[in-house]
Amino acid sequence: MLRIATVFSGIGAIEHALERMQVKHEIIFACDNGDVDIFTPKIAELSSDYLGNMLNSTEIIDSNLQIKKEFLLQKLKETHLSPKELKEYGIQVGMLMEQMKILQTKQQLKTLHSFQEKKEFIDNLYSNKLKNNKVMQSYLANYNLSKEHYHQNVCFLDASFYQKKVDLLVGGSPCQSFSLVGKQRGLEDTRGTLFYEYARLIKEIQPKVFIYENVKGLLSHNRGETFKIMEQVFDALGYTRYKAVLNAKDYGIPQNRERLFVVGFRKDLGVKDFCFPKPILLTTSMQDFLLDNVQDKYYLKQKGIDFVCASKNLTKRYTQVNGKIALCQKKNQQYNWHGDFIQESLEKYFLSQKVKDYVLSSGTKGFFSKPKVDLNIARPLLTTMHKMHRAGVDNYVNTQGRLRKLTPKRVFAFNGFL
Known part of the structure; x- marks a missing residue:
């Protein structure tokens, strides 16, 4: 085994x-x-004084990190730092302090002897x-x-x-x-x-x-x-x-x-030869993995549609609409407007122009009907409706293709969880 x-x-x-x-x-x-972070400090303010105070309050027990600390303190003393520079230094200060806390935890672990003691110590750190x-x-x-x-x-x-x-x-x-x-x-x-x-x-x-x-x-x-x-x-x-x-x-x-x-x-x-698996023919497309009857929360509002369909984002492959092969699935893409989107095809439910003209007509010969679509309350559903095809007796609606995200279940499928 x-x-x-x-x-x-x-x-x-x-x-x-x-x-x-x-x-x-x-x-x-x-x-x-699981992205549970207990070591990265919260940086409440991006200013030279605030970041400098954070660094000065951190005890350094590693010579390499001490050099990095002194470098950052020197940089933070420079005048006229731009917001972009302060943001970058804020990230570096956070990384330094995270590394320091990890080192301190490792030092504490060295005082413990058994595997079980060490496991319990770390589990307690993450317990909350x-x-x-x-x-x-x-x-x-x-x-x-x-x-x-x-x-x-x-x-x-x-x-x-x-x-x-x-x-x-x-x-x-x-x-x-x-x-x-x-x-x-x-x-x-x-x-x-x-x-x-x-x-x-x-x-x-x-x-x-x-x-x-x-x-x-x-x-x-x-x-x-x-x-x-x-x-x-x-x-x-x-x-x-x-x-x-x-x-x-x-x-x-x-x-x-x-x-x-x-x-x-x-x-x-003694392994002397190894070959990676050879490619196989792709027999499915992204459309084969899609679900019908998706919840409304996956559909984009106009602001999201504008972003997804912007030529810049489509050209740079930040977004894709109705692709045959999905873009690389990324972390947190369910919470932003990057990645793949579906513009649902409803063609099989749409009327051809010839049928549409007939449906919306007021009637023929001795029969008169008042064509109406998008009714608030549907007309009675009759077994003969498939023969009638008149807006005066049947139910028809105007609709537009809607843009939506991939559902988590489909994202799982694109990552092999079939």
Whole structure:
């Protein structure tokens, strides 16, 4: 039986895939904080004095972070900082303080000895936020794993407990640091540094195989230097690695989702040859996944329609209407106007011009009817209506194509949760 573990687990894509393929497996552990953040400070004011006071009140126990603190304090003393510069320094101050709090927590963990003590300590840190971790709730509801082996934060996971207990370790540190549509802060970002936590887990667990996944932009970040560093880290761990950029649309899912995959085999296994799966013919389109009778909350009002249909947004592929292959599904797109939208086709319910002229006529020969459409109260529905086709005796309405979002259920489908 395959023993698997996942970090940055989400709602369990690899677990779901193994179930669909009917591969017998056991989940050893999973780890994801579900975007529950207890370390990033709230910055109430973007001013030099406020940010400087925040920095001065923070005790630094790391020499590298001390250098960064002094650099930021010096920058904040400069006069005439623009709002954009203050916003950027505010982000950096927040990142520095977050890193400091994580280091302090790690220091506290060093005073504890057993795996259980460390697990309870971290669970207590997150105890007031557990109801906000919808990712954890979803994961535990769908997969056979006890809470004892679901971890809140990869930074605090003592992975040595799982040494040689895992065949396959799967994870991909948060992609915003490397995404082509993000700020691309790379390994300097606290999210980017989570790559090193993933590498630490590989070192401590020594799985037979690991799969690391991230956005394609990682390859070009900092002119390729960032990924070179990552490759050196993987090599130092004692794994033979293979990499490829794969697109979901080449593997049966109508979504244009390009992702970098790095697959590593522990060198003592002697794996000399590995091939990524070959593309298969796409036989479905986005339209095949859509639902009828969608709730009104998914339809856009005029302001949203104007944004989605703006030529700039369509050209830059921020938005798409009635595409055959979905754009890459992004975090929080259910709450904004980016991504894919559907303009519902109601053609089969519309009348041709010839039939419309007949329906709206006042009658023929000795028969007279007063044509009316968009009635507030429908006329009686008769079994003979399919023969009559007159606005004087039948029910007709004027309508326009409506623009709506994809529903969460359909977004799941575009990510392989069929």
